Amino acid sequence: MAFRRLLKGNIEWERLEGVMVEVARRYGREEARVEFLDADNWLSTPCVVEDRWFVKVISRQHSLLHAILTTGRNLGAFSSGQEGFFEHVGDPVEMAELELDATRRMRELGVNVPEPIEAFEHDGLGVLVVEYLPEFRTFDGLDAADVIRYAPDLFESLAHIHDAGLAHGDLRAENVLVAHGRLYLIDATSVREGAIEQARAYDVACALAALAPLVGGRAAVDAAREHYPMDVLLAARDFLDFVNMRPDHDFDAANVKGEIEKDASSDA
Known part of the structure; x- marks a missing residue:
């Protein structure tokens, strides 16, 4: 279990709290109600803010694990007789920005995705904000x-x-x-x-x-x-x-x- 926690890249509470304060500030709130999701998510720490915004917080460790998984997936593609096609991501902010961009592009095509809002950096963490879909x-x-x-x-x-x-x-x-x-x-x-x-x-x-x-x-x-x-x-x-x-x-x-x-x- 300790190894799993290490791989999943738990973020210190003080840094997470700082991100939530910044999210509240960006959306005109003095404080915000936050629910961290009990999800088996290896590539971010997800939460819901005010039942309106879905926020992913991405650490350096998350981006490192993404690079490891990407390498494994490309090796799997090679084993299937294909050239590797998964793209490596450099850092937490780039991870957030690339997912935001992919979500925007899909939405522009008329594909149903949560509304993309923004990606930004805070205290060395990548932060992605999209629409929260309740009752899904x-x-x-x-x-x-x-x-x-x-x-x-x-x-x-x-x-x-x-x-x-x-x-x-x-x-x-x-x-x-x-x-x-x-x-x-x-x-x-x-x-x-x-x-x-x-x-x-x-x-x-x-x-x-x-x-x-x-x-x-x-x-x-x-x-x-x-x-x-x-x-x-x-x-x-x-x-x-x-x-x-x-x-x-x-x-x-x-x-x-x-x-x-x-x-x-x-x-x-």
Whole structure:
């Protein structure tokens, strides 16, 4: 447990308190009500301020862990016969700025994301502020019927950002929210410029991996096919074993690959 706490980069209370005072000042509050989230988040310390703003506080240790994970993901891409396409991030402020920029760009494309507000530096920490979505549910908190209902929306959102040369890069059930009857994407990461082909296939593989345990491989592939041609699904198939090695995905990769290959044979 001590090793896990070390990796997760706990931030001293005095520094966190300083960030909250700065957030309150920026939004015209003498003081602010803050709720730190009991989330298994390795790359930031998240909290909700005044039930209006979702704030991520990023330390040097968080950015260091991000670099380690990025290296591992790029090695995984190599093992799948692809060039590494995840982008390294230099420091906590850059992490916050890149996620803010990715969120802004997705919003400009008409993809549902929390409203991006700002990113700034305070006491050597990176701070990201976006809209807080109350009463949301994550994809893995929905029943199967609702997952099937929203699954095509997930692939439609991904197709929009992919068509614009962007990618999510860290898609999993916890990063897909449903609020106010709409699907939202959160926690986009950075991928290398010019690597959209590989990043698109990886995103689709991650979406299939998130859906398959909830509704089965057949329904997941059917939803993907509403917005992606077979060549993209075949490219995604090549990433499925790598995605299945990630601790945040647990699905029957062989079943999903079999469903893709079944469709590819029938299309031939």
